[in-house]
Amino acid sequence: MKARFIALITGAVMGSSVLSAQSNDCATMAALAYDDAKAKNYEAAYEPLMKVREECPKYSLATFQYGERALEYKIENAEGEEKNQYIEELIGLWEERLELFPGKTSKGKVYSDIAQLRFDNKLGTVEDRYNAFDKAYTEDRENFKSPKGLYAYFQLMVDMQDEGERELQDVFDNYDKVMQKIEEEENDAAEKLAPLLKKQEDGEDLTAKEKKQISNAEINLNNYNSVKNALNAKLGARADCDNLIPLYKKDFDAKKSDVDWLQNANARLSAKDCTEDPLFFQVSEALHQLEPSANSAYSLGQLAEADGDRTKALEYYNEAAELEEDPNDQARIYYRIASNYKERGSFSQARNFYRKAISSKPSLGNAYLQIANMIAQSANDCGENSFDKRAVYWLAADYAARAARVDPSISSNANETATAYRGRAPQKSDVFQQGRSSGEAIQIGCWIGETVRIPQM
Structure with missing residues (x-):
């Protein structure tokens, strides 16, 4: 018994020594x-x-x-x-x-990297390459973030449709989900960017980490904007009304009780403004009767607006905004409502809805730009003296600059607008003559009701 116990102890010690030796061997090999x-x-x-x-x-x-x-x-x-x-x-x-x-x-990154490697080196069939990207999307959508990979995922679908292996509807479906993913990433980047830009605009010092975060967010926004442009160029004439109307018209009688089909057709026709053909009204009405939704309400709003009934249109648009769950589509609706109020000269109401649009989609630079334009238009009405009236342009310039930062697709126009507004604002000599100083807050009245600070000059 004693001999057996000694053997067991000896075996354990020797086993431990072997494991230790193996560990040392691994460490040595790895170090070299x-x-x-x-x-x-x-x-x-x-x-x-x-x-x-x-x-x-x-x-x-x-x-x-x-x-x-x-x-x-x-x-x-x-x-x-x-x-x-x-x-x-x-x-x-x-x-x-x-x-x-x-x-x-990251599973999504690994699968998308594998797919990209096969795509770049043309390994396997077109369908094999598409399925590799589809695996990344379906198994770990959250971490499939590569702009290059998302574009390739769509391009391969288009290639298969060109070869007769997929239907046009398959292309639209893939476009929708890729575009939705890109817009989610844009919104995430813009949301992270917003408080840092506000801190920068207020003249606060940024840490090196915060400066890096701004740089990374702006790089990501530029990359995703480039991919969106490429996607739209690739989709090209496939998505125009001449293709969409025949595509949906031939199936309408058979599908007019199919809510999913009606929703898809309604969204696509609405997005491309194919609203003049009677098919659009048929689809919208059938959908709203079967299942009132954001899309059907929005479409009926478009039709009311086309008929000149702006009040009825706004009722439908507001109904659509309340029903909509997708933040990007909700932003689109709020933006349209805001534009209606802006055209009427109701700037305060318009700003409220532009802000709602930004809240739903932080990367919506055009909403910032529209607010900037309304503020600039009100400069003569929103200041107690000449200096304060011109100071309104600083605030307008800040909004225009913000538009450029969060939305690279309009950065050129937005930056030019910001520069133009700064040119109308008080200059260094004006600030000196008025006895004002950099950083001083100026309260802007009327509908604007905001504070702007005299910038460093």
């Missing part, structure tokens, strides 16, 4: 491999890294991080079949990292 990788000597680092990955896969996440860089180097410097082998090896490395380190790895 990591040193070469840190020095960016990926040619030398490649084989040691792959050995660590094979023999000690769970040793450290760094093995996969450095291994990715080494394989990207190999891919860049290889051709033909050898290059394809390294590509497949990199895909395997990403998948293995996801399996071994799931808590430190």
Whole structure:
């Protein structure tokens, strides 16, 4: 019995020693491999890294991080079949990292990176490449954020439709979900940007981290704006009324009791302003009778507005805004309501609805720009003296500048507008002559009711 106990103790000690030795071996191998990788000597680092990955896969996440860089180097410097082998090896490395380190790895990013690699190197059929992106979207939509990947996801659908492998409706469906994802990312970036811009506009000092956050948010907004433009260009004539009306007209009688179909047709016809054809009224009326919704109410508002009944149109638009759950579509409705009030000269009401639009969609730069224009138009009516009246233009310029920062698609026009308004505001000599100073607050009256500070000059 004693001999058996001693054997068990001896075995445990020896087992512990073996594990310790294995751990030391992994640490030694990894240290040597990591040193070469840190020095960016990926040619030398490649084989040691792959050995660590094979023999000690769970040793450290760094093995996969450095291994990715080494394989990207190999891919860049290889051709033909050898290059394809390294590509497949990199895909395997990403998948293995996801399996071994799931808590430190984004599934959506891994799948989109794999899809992008196959797309860039034309591996597999068009459908294979599309399915790779679709996997990223369906399995981890939240983390499928790559602007380049989102565009490729849509482009591949268009390519399949061009080859007769998909219907036009499939293209529209894919466009809608990709565009919705992009707008969500834009709103997230703009929402993070807004308090930092306010802090900057108020003359407060920004930390290095905050400056970096502003830079990153603006880069993201520019990238997503470029993708939106590319998506619309790719969709092209497929989405014009000449294609949409025949597409939906041929199915209307069979689908006029199908709420999902009516919602889709209504949204697409409304978005493209295909509202003059009788089909639009048929679709809108049928949808509102079956299931009153934001889309059907909005469409009936469009029809009332076209008939010149602006009061009835606003009733429908407000109903649509209350029913709408999607923030981007809600912003579109609020913006239209605001524009109606603006055209009537009801600037205070218009601003209220432009602000509601911004609240729903923080990246809606045009709403900021419209507020800027209304403020500028009211300069002569909203100040007690000449200096204060001209000071209104500083506030208008601030709104226009904000429009440029949150929405790159209008940045050129918005920045030009901001510059023009600053040119109408008091200049340095005016501030001096009035005995005013930078940072001094000026309360603006009438419908505006805001405070603007004299900028640093």
